Amino acid sequence: MRIERTAKTVIAGLMSVACLASVAACGPGSSSNKANTETEAVSTxxxxxKYELKLWDGAGLKTFDDQLIEAFQKKYPNITIKATYDPDNTSQQNGPRIISAADTPDIARITDINSAVRGNHVVNLDAYADAYGWKLPDSQTQVYRVGSDGKIGSGSLYAVPDGVSMTGLYWNKKVAKELGITEAPATVEELEADMKKASDAGKLAMMMPAKEGGTSYIYQALLTNYEGRDTVQDWIIQKDGATFNTDGAVKAAQKIKDWQDAGYFSSDALALDGSTALSRFCNGEALFFPSGSWYSASINDALGDDAGWIAFPGE
Incomplete structure (x- = not known):
């Protein structure tokens, strides 16, 4: 059946608006309680x-999504995509409720693909990928595949990436210059030296939004440094034998605790949400801010040429 305005199935998470709108409009649709196990024949x-599709995403990606929507609607003028956005600091918590509500969007960003598949909230995209000839690298789709055994990493495709989102370190070049720092740190040792210099000068070294798990960006980067990308990825996709109980996992946690003990984070870090941390960083209150590329537009607008961005330093 065709997906109409009243469609209840969510085609979900980290997806290309162009691909999804084509999928949604091309014909075969879904029934919300069978969406992840049955796929009808696909027509392109x-x-x-005329159709109207609803999209839900985090506010930090509004500019990106709006550009994709504009390009898609120009190519397919009979399709209208109406987007709504939640604040980035609440979108992850709201996601499960959004995709399981009585009036779900047709396109949504989710981070827990396994739960979405298990709850029959998402459509199996295999037939669409074949019909439209999607050529996506395995490295970009592995975490969006779920097998019949419920494990991530292989099996049917339930989502596709809408682009590249990266986490790393923003740094305020003006603050750095005031501290005598002329280059971004290339190693963790250099990062620690810069943070100590900031702290010694009475400047907050790192704006850490720990209320919503902002420490996870730093933790994952440190864990990758200590354990290697493949080991971390194996655990993420639940590969047989993979474990989180490693020396590197403990070492990464200890490193973050050491930084907290050294006063590199604000005293209210555990109560600090992402939006507030962003505002404070943009006001020049810290040298570093660990976060993602979804904040790049806001930080560039606020800091201009003083805005800096680097991938998290290696060992």
């Missing part, structure tokens, strides 16, 4: 019937 003929 969009026809001329």
């Amino acid at each position: 003929d969009l026809g001329d019937t």
